[in-house]
Amino acid sequence: MGFLDKGVDPADFERFKSEVNSQLKALTSEIRLKVTDSEAAARASADNASDIEEKIKSTKVGVDNAIKELLEYSEAVKEEVAGVKSLVEVAKTSVNEIKSLATKNESICAKAVELTDSISSASTVMSSELSVIKAALLEAQKLPDQVVTVTKLLDSSAVVAQDIEALLTHSMKKKSEIDELHKSILGTEVKGADGSVERVDGLVDSLNRAYGSVEAKVTALESEVDGAVKGVIEKYEADLSQDRERFESLISESKERYSAIDDEITGLLPGAMAAGLSAAYEKKKDDEVVSSEKYELSFKVAIALMVAVSLIPFGVDVFLLGWKGADLVQVIKDTPSLIVSILPLYFPVLWFAYSSNKKLNLSKRLIEEYTHKAVLGKTFSGLSNQIESLPRESVVRDELRTRLLFNLLQVSSENPGKLITDYNKSDHPLMDALENSAKLSDSVETLSKLPGFSMLAKKLATRTDELLSAQAEKVENGLATQEVMEKPVVKDASATTASVA
Known part of the structure; x- marks a missing residue:
């Protein structure tokens, strides 16, 4: 984007110049023809001169607007330079835009120089034409009105020429400012006395260096941030594992403590005594069942031994009659003595069988007793709940509770050991x-x-x-x-x- 989009176009200026030249030539020819024609031509020339003056003023306004735009662009460039420092990510794009802007500025300067040259040549041509006009006015002294008009026209043309020269001077100053701005932005190369070329950095170079340093700092900062994040994550995971272990240990300890307290509370409840007695009776019943099985086995073994001992005389008689060929009468005669001789074997087995049978019967009696007591203990909780479900104002409730407790105490007070009698005597x-x-x-x-x-x-x-x-x-x-x-x-x-x- 450049200021010529809204300012003076060189083609328009050339066309304007050709129109001015043609009009001046037409004015000169008309002055030479006749006075009346010269007066009309002078008036037309005056009109054309006023038009030219208006065009020149508009051209000046366009140039001023272009200069203002250049100033605005320079301010925008400065703002963009300041913004580029904070926006590192768009720095390269801004540099390219600045380069393109500088290129456009250079082309604008070149066009401004060409415009100035064309204005100078136009002013020269106008000066020559003015001399012609003066000669024509000297010849047309009889027409003072025309002379006055032409004089005014010349004066206005001189003023316009001065304005053009002032505009050229101002344009040169602006060009120098643009050149300085270009050098300050893109940098320049200075040639020394020895022919060496030294590079003077501009804002673009400073911006590139700043971008490089910022990029390096960003990279270092990213590495530091990654390390810090990894450290924080590792520390967090370690703390989390420790907290999890402590939490799990706390949960296990709390569960154990809760179980212990629950057992203790359950033990302190009214039905705990009955449950404990039932468990104790069940344990004693299981022990008696094991003992009963042992006594039963011992009794069966004793019966088998008694049968074996009783078969000894029969076996001896069969052996004597069948294998030895002894006399039947003699065998029958010796049988009582044989029976008397095996009595020392028979009586211990009989004693063993008698003792086992007695202990087996006692064990069965104890099993029944312990089972009865365990069943009563187990039904205590159910009966207690049934009694508790009765209305609180009911007299039967208290009576049943008292009777239930009395029965439990009575059953518990009965010692099954009383069934074991004559424990200090032989069997x-x-x-x-x-x-x-x-x-x-x-x-x-x-x-x-x-x-x-x-x-x-x-x-x-x-x-x-x-x-x-x-x-x-x-x-x-x-x-x-x-x-x-x-x-x-x-x-x-x-x-x-x-x-x-």
Whole structure:
């Protein structure tokens, strides 16, 4: 963009110059022809001169406007230079615009010089024409009005010439200012006395250096910012991991503490006692179940051993009859002695079976007792909730609660250990029989001492003696029968021996 878009166009100026020359020539020819024609031509020339003056004034106005635009452009350039310092990102674009502006300014200056030359030549031509006009006016002295008009025209032409010269001077000053502005913006090369060329930097060079330094600083700042951001992120991640670990540990500790407090609170609740007793009874019941299984196994083993010991005489008899070929009568005769000989084996097994059976029955009784108590403890919470659901003003509620608590205390106070009796006595069956016999004799003696029961005691004693005598007689008869059966066998054996001899 340049100021010639709104100022004087050289082609228009040349056309204007040619028109002025043609008009001056026409004016001269008309003056030479005749006075009247000269007067008309003078008037036309005066009119043309006034038109020319108006055009020159308009040209001056255009030049002034162009100069104002140049000043505005110079101010804009200065503002753009100041803006370029703050806007580094558009610096290169601004430099290109400044270069193009400088190029346009140079072309404008060249056109202004050409315009000045053309104005000078026009003023020269006008001066020569003025001399012609003066000669024509001398010849037309009879026409004072025309002379006065022509004189005024000359005066105005002189004024116009002075204005043109002043405009040329002002244009040269502006050109020098534009050149200085161009040098200050783009820089210049100074040639020394020795022929060396020295570069004087302008605003563009300063701007490039400032842009380079700013770019380097921005790069360094970006690296520093990246390092700082990485450090902050690493520190944040480390702090976050530590906080997460502390938070997780706090959560775990809080959960453990909550569980402990919850268990403690639950233990302090009314139903906790019943639950604790139920758990204890369940544990004792499980222990008794294990013991019962062990006692049952021991009883089965004892029964198997008793069967095995009882089969010993049968096995011996089968062995003697089948493999040794012994006599049947002799085998039957020796069987009682064999049975008596295995009694030391049979009685310990019998003792073991008797003890296991007794402990098994006790264990079953304890299991039932513990199960009953555990069931009552478990139902306490449900019954408590049912009682709590009753209306608070109800008398039955308090009575049921009291009775429930009483029953729980009564059941809990009953010790299952009372079922374990005679723990300081032996489990041997023979000892039990002797103890029962001693108890029976003591009971008989006690009854004999009572009035009215002595006859009963005597009858019991007599009956006992009769039973014992009857049993003793049966035993003697059995032994006698056995001796009778053994004698013929001995005689037959001796006879057989004699015949063989």
